[in-house]
Amino acid sequence: MFFFGTFEHSIDERGRLAIPASYRRAFVDGGVVRPGSDGCLEIYTQETFDGEAQRRLDSEDGNRLRTARRTRRGFLHDAYSFDLDRQGRVLLPSQLRESTNLTGRVSLVGCGDYIEIWEPLRWAQELNELANEEQQALG
Numbered sequence: 001m002f003f004f005g006t007f008e009h010s011i012d013e014r015g016r017l018a019i020p021a022s023y024r025r026a027f028v029d030g031g032v033v034r035p036g037s038d039g040c041l042e043i044y045t046q047e048t049f050d051g052e053a054q055r056r057l058d059s060e061d062g063n064r065l066r067t068a069r070r071t072r073r074g075f076l077h078d079a080y081s082f083d084l085d086r087q088g089r090v091l092l093p094s095q096l097r098e099s100t101n102l103t104g105r106v107s108l109v110g111c112g113d114y115i116e117i118w119e120p121l122r123w124a125q126e127l128n129e130l131a132n133e134e135q136q137a138l139g
Contacts (some may be wrong), residue, residue, distance in 0.1 A: 001009050001045070003025040003110030008120075009045040015097055016089040019043075021110060024088045033092060034079035038126065040109075041092065041100055048113045049079070051107065092117075 007020045019027060032049040036042045043054065056075050057068065082090045097103065100119065106121040109116045118126065 002111070002112055003115050005110050006123075007108040008105060009108055009135040011097065011102060012089075015092050015094060016085070016091045017083060017088065017092055017106065017108075017117070019115075021088065023110075024084060025086050027090075030081060031083055031090070032079050033073070033090065033096060035096060035099060036116060039100055039119075039122055041096055041102065042111075043090070043117065046081075052113075063096045066082070067134065 001023065003023060003026075005020075009018050009020070026045050030046050032044045032046060034042050034044075035123060036041045056071055056122055078096070080093050080096070084090060092102065100117075101122075102117060102119055105121050107118045109118060109123065
């Protein structure tokens with residue numbers, strides 16, 4: 001499935017977040033959530049997470065020892081598997097919610113093979129930065 005669009009949802013008091021209905025079928029076999037590099041969370045299907053992990057690990061083949069081990073640690077150490085509940089929600093681990101300041105309303109952003117979860121003000125800032133970069137690129 002190709003994820004696209006932006007959705008507004010809320011994280012409840014238990015840390016559960018509803019996945020948009022149109023995306024739920026992609027997560028029938030579960031998925032993986034991990035922090036992104038920009039202060040958001042990334043949600044992958046199990047298949048796309050496995051592919052991304054393999055891609056990152058394969059790129060380190062020429063330097064197997066230290067660099068490959070650091071790549072593994074950086075990408076895998078704070079990734080968590082999940083299953084959707086009957087209402088199509090995922091439980092976001094508290095340490096991930098706290099590290100990204102995700103409470104209450106959030107923005108879910110489709111990014112092709114994964115979904116990003118943003119705190120709305122950070123998402124607005126990211127959109128502004130994207131618009132500025134695009135404007136500069138156009139001259």
